[in-house]
Amino acid sequence: MTILALGVNHKTATVEVREKVAFAADQLEVALQSLTQLGHVSESVIVSTCNRTELYCHLEQDDLTPVIEWLAAFHQVPVSELNQYLYQHADEQAVNHLMAVAAGLDSLVLGEPQILGQVKQAYQQAKEAGTVGTIFERLFQSTFSVAKDVRTNTEVGQNAVSVAFAAVNLAKHIFSSLSKATVLLVGAGETAELAARHLSEQGVAKMLIANRTRSRGEALAATVGGEAHSLSDLHSLLPQADIVISSTASPLPIVGKGLVESAVKKRRHRPMLLIDLAVPRDIEEQVGELDDVFLYTVDDLQSIVSANRKQRETEAATAREMITQQAAAFSAWLRSLNSVDLLRRYRQSNEAVAEQVLQRAMSSLASGKRPEDVLQELSTRLTNTLMHTPTRAIQEAGRQGDVTALAAYQKLIKN
CATH class of the missing domain: 3.40.50.720 (NAD(P)-binding Rossmann-like Domain)
Incomplete structure (x- = not known):
């Protein structure tokens, strides 16, 4: 499972090259759906502006070659020509890059505000095309949150730099x-x-x-x-x-x-x-x-302008620290979704509950309580304790209208 950021921008490619791989607004829905039909791309968002074209993909495997070949084929550009201008980032580096882009730290004019709106529009178009799922929903909401924090808590976008x-x-x-x-x-x-x-x-x-x-x-x-x-x-x-x-x-x-x-x-x-x-x-x-x-x-x-540029660079250093922290937090959340780790932690949690309830029952027996009463208490306490966290999660999903979570919980209780 990999998060990929792949693209070209004003730093790596001339305007002529960028024009070749740009996506028109009326192409995006078809492009997004075509990209997710590759088989191992489960989610995708395409950001295409005059200064950059970037593909953000959630991959089920680590092979990036099909995505590069897809981009080249879609725009009818030879892979050999495209490869010399492409950059790529994976996992936490990809998350960090996306957040930096949205905050204006990767723009031609440091701190320019328009890019955040363009990233939001790209995300919305991907949602409408059906290519945003649970992972990218969390990723892009985290991105918008840290971009807003950068705007609010630093002056990276203040003062004239032209x-x-x-x-x-x-x-x-x-x-x-x-x-x-x-x-x-x-x-x-x-x-x-x-x-x-x-x-x-x-x-x-x-x-x-x-x-x-x-x-x-x-x-x-x-x-x-x-x-x-x-x-x-x-x-x-x-x-x-x-x-x-x-x-x-x-x-x-x-x-x-x-x-x-x-x-x-x-x-x-x-x-x-x-x-x-x-x-x-x-x-x-x-x-x-x-x-x-x-x-x-x-x-x-x-x-x-020169003084303002220096001021923006100073503020950008603070902004990058904020982004690094947010990217690390998202990556930690993503790692927590690993099924093996999740199952192990779920088993350990339940075993700890069972051990605690058992010790309480043993103490009750030792104090002379009737075994029937102790067993009844053990059964009730174990059931209530094990149900507490899932019950709260289902109630919260219901309040939030989180149909994805509700569907997953529904699978757990099927006979």
Whole structure:
């Protein structure tokens, strides 16, 4: 009996490889059921995101080869090609890995919160497909519990660790709320897109996007609910903007002191926050000399990001200790399910009860009690003592609606 974690992620495979083995949402039910039909896979959950594809399987034997062959065949990728990107963990290491993934400790951005929701969704889809049983039910509930504890009791997910996120956090500190702010994004590349998504999550009132290529600006605007403009419109857009975040690939500054000075006058000196994420700079350094203008560069934000990364790493060490303890506790529970150990402990427990009741009966006989009374007392006491624990277990299963446990108890009392 083995718990297996098998997959590829951003550390082991390029995006092209990850795309080859990703599971679309409409494939998951068929994939999960196909996987459990291999014969020795009794339970399975598939986690598939842009950064990872992982199979979690409860195996009846230790041979992992059929699972690897199944994954390769399902996606029509040669096993020889797939093997060079795969990692695998077994038993307690697999449990530890799953818990670390759910807590955001194995993510591209340390501590990112989205992965927990993705793992929960994967578990729910597997439940609906009928591939989660008693072992994985306990495993994933333990995983969600420790991930929640990590979020609650550490700061591994706190503070910005990307310049785009840091820029938005800076804007939140200067403007207590972004719900009434107008933001101008200059550029529509990867950094601008990341900033736009963070701004959208903060409920920014209005987002203007100015880009050299209008079509790319329109594509980003459609994604985040903004307005697309060309760079030639900057003179009319700047006076509207409370916050300007610029991140183009221009070799020369495109936002000059004169342009911003004119915008401030039209705004009647309402303050403006300008954040320059570009290298080389998009915004002239002299803009920072203007009254009512706050200018920050990528270097200002990088120092914040660097300090935050160190803080997250420190918190991650605490989180890993929490996960190690929870993984060990789950593994101990799993080992307790071993039938040989269970039978031995069950026999020892009953023998101890019988010995205790017998000694009490022998004492009663020695004190002169009638043998018939002693035997009756022995029978009643032995029956009640042996029935106590199973009775409480059946009652608790009934209260919890645990039909799996009730079905197992039913087998014990069949004639």
